[in-house]
């Protein structure tokens with residue numbers, strides 16, 4: 001990273017620091033203008049969008065967004081080359097490969113401006129909103145093999161003057177190694193998957209060690225349940241900020257000091273598509289449009305996740321679109337023989353009332369059969385609670401499914417180090 005990049009990140013950060021407080025009308029105008037600009041750019045420069053036969057001059061307002069069909073992950077896999085804008089050489093672009101947990105892996109490309117804004121400046125804005133990171137020690141635990149971890153000096157902000165210290169560890173290293181590192185490094189700010197942090201607290205306790213205080217913890221990549229949040233907060237004495245993001249868009253939304261997930265509206269435009277499984281029209285599948293990435297602009301991309309929009313303005317004063325919660329992945333909805341779709345969080349709702357329960361997984365083993373496996377921290381779930389949880393879940397799912405509840409010793413995470421709440425066996 002060059003000094004010029006550091007200056008560009010800082011300039012972008014200063015701009016983001018101001019725009020986060022824009023009133024709703026100004027954000028709406030920004031979206032109207034930026035969407036028109038993005039759509040015109042795409043139909044002019046991107047072969048995939050050029051093939052729609054929409055002329056740039058016919059795009060007059062942000063409402064023209066609806067003329068663009070939903071872009072699926074399969075389109076991204078099959079037509080990645082056509083989604084690259086003219087004039088960009090993939091060899092000179094930053095790229096990210098998705099883990100492929102919901103299908104074949106895909107590759108995303110980012111131009112330099114997008115990279116500096118989305119991967120660095122937007123992340124830093126969130127940090128500055130919750131603490132002063134200056135001269136603090138950050139530890140980022142990433143789902144990458146040790147050999148692929150970023151080197152510290154790749155961080156543009158790390159160029160002189162050193163504003164804070166950052167270290168990276170791998171999620172795949174043994175917990176012992178993470179504990180030894182944390183004991184030595186004493187991070188002020190920690191970034192990791194919720195399931196990893198829960199495993200870490202258990203390892204600390206089993207080794208009879210005192211868990212160090214970490215004032216601020218960021219979680220991402222998995223659904224953060226209320227009980228997991230409580231455990232992380234209490235164990236580390238931390239404030240927990242959950243972040244919603246994806247490989248294709250980087251960080252999409254983050255939890256402000258009031259607990260709402262604010263969309264990084266400068267880089268991503270969000271639509272919510274309610275469906276029959278949603279409780280109201282504020283909940284549904286997320287459709288995202290990139291407002292920053294000129295190398296590979298994704299328009300109306302169905303990200304495969306679900307969210308619930310906040311009903312009222314947030315008390316923190318930010319007027320950007322905000323979510324009350326994220327509702328997991330679309331593929332995690334269990335389809336019953338009748339066609340009704342049930343969220344796995346019905347299971348979570350009843351299991352997480354019992355603090356001994358550590359993790360659960362809904363295994364859709366046959367079309368009309370669910371096996372719900374769960375692990376506990378130390379003690380078994382008492383027989384009476386076991387029966388009550390089973391009865392509640394059966395009631396919520398309905399008579400068309402056989403539901404078995406089973407306590408197990410271990411629930412494996414998938415290859416990417418993520419814990420998945422639902423697994424389908426047929």
Ligand SMILES: [Zn+2]
Nearest residue numbers: 256260314316
């Ligand atoms: Zn807020």
